[in-house]
Amino acid sequence: MIAKRNVGIVSSLVDLSDDDLASVRLTVPVRPDQEEVLTRIVRTISQNRDRHHRRRRITKAAVIRAYIDALSSIPVDFENISDEGELLRRILRAFSSPSLKRT
Numbered sequence: 001m002i003a004k005r006n007v008g009i010v011s012s013l014v015d016l017s018d019d020d021l022a023s024v025r026l027t028v029p030v031r032p033d034q035e036e037v038l039t040r041i042v043r044t045i046s047q048n049r050d051r052h053h054r055r056r057r058i059t060k061a062a063v064i065r066a067y068i069d070a071l072s073s074i075p076v077d078f079e080n081i082s083d084e085g086e087l088l089r090r091i092l093r094a095f096s097s098p099s100l101k102r103t
Helices: 032-047 060-071 084-095
Strands: 002-006 009-014
Touching: 032 060
Parallel strands: none
Antiparallel strands: 002 009
């Protein structure tokens, strides 16, 4: 599933293949612990799929793209962010927002 975009945010999910969308290659340095988290996520996904769901390989890049789409769908206060730590705090606060909790 690929997120359908609407003015820079995710508005709905549609069934499209990655091949249908243009892409931009980015090189992003990550800490070793972050790379290990990505590796564990990919390994867990791969180990928990049955044969029917193994048509496409799930990669670290796919996990990162999914996270970006998920993050772009939540309201985060981007005003006056001083550093990466503050950005993380704001994102975590947005995830704990009552408006995101399901009842």
